[in-house]
Amino acid sequence: MKLRKHQDLLWLEEMEKRGGLTLEGQRELKHKQAGLLGEHEFGAIMRQYLPKNWQLLQDIRLKTPSGEIQIDAILVNNLGLTVFEVKNYTADYHYKEGRWQVNGRLKYHDDFLQLERTVGLLSQLLKQNGFKLPIQNYVVYINEEDTVEIDDETLPYLKRAKLRRFIKEAIENCQIAPHQSYERLSNWLVSQHQADDRRLTLKVEEFAKIKKGIYCVNCASFDIEFQRYHAKCCSCHYTESREKAIVRTICDYGILFPYEDLTAIEVGRLIGPTICYSAIYQTLAKYFKRLPHSRKYSNGQLPLNELFSEISFRYNDKHSPNQVPRKSEHSED
Ligand SMILES: [Zn+2]
Structure with a gap:
């Protein structure tokens, strides 16, 4: 599935261009832009190394009886499912003795608890629909600056630099695991995806x-x-x-x-x-x-x-001859 900007991000970007965002709105915009960029980068790195018969589903939103879940990425191969929560942090994050700190201040949101809750609801939903399979999960810290420090190596997380090795090991594990296709499951997940219908609007x-x-x-x-x-x-x-x-x-x-x-x-x-x-x-x-x-x-x-991606207008856009074209901020693929 193609990653796309959700309406709230489009709305914030439009408001920013028109000078209508409060400081809080500007922060939210930066946060959402960084999040999407992180998911793009994660997808791009993974797809470089993934075997062709594996599937990587990105930005899946599912309705479960106990609430809605949004999953950044799900990898489907013959080992089962691997769920990824992708974080694109640039501030200094420390996880020490079970508590998070950001730039030295206590942070109450816990990435691991968030992922645990998501995976719990997903596995319930799958069981209710007759799918039984192992689910692994990881928080991925995708930012190149690598500002996240975690003092507990047993926690399920992957740094950007470890993604390649992660896939290499997964390929080896898949080769010795029983051959099993979860294609029906991945099709089902895609069919259950609910577009986000919440909309921001201007007062x-x-x-x-x-x-x-x-x-x-x-x-x-x-x-x-x-x-x-x-x-x-x-x-x-x-x-x-x-x-x-x-x-x-x-x-x-x-x-x-x-x-x-x-x-x-x-x-x-x-x-x-x-x-x-x-x-x-x-x-x-x-x-x-x-x-x-x-x-x-x-x-x-x-x-x-x-x-209007299909439509071409009669007159093409033109840069001034002296002007170097600006690189677009988020290249769409
Ligand atoms: Zn201009």
């Missing part, structure tokens, strides 16, 4: 405070000059198709207000007066699905690159 008083307009897709500046077919950034001189910039911002409106249908008037309140009503209306009508018997359009709740 009226928050909307008043955020920056309105279309920002540069390259540098997030709101200083854009609109030409007939292009939107040109006055800060970095990046040029985007004008139509694409409007579609992109309509998508961003859909992320900020996930429960709202799209109308030209409401979208126009976010875009601001630089683009006229009729241009917004025409763009909505051209690219978005109209809801029956209304002037409203369907809200896909996704950013342009996901909602």
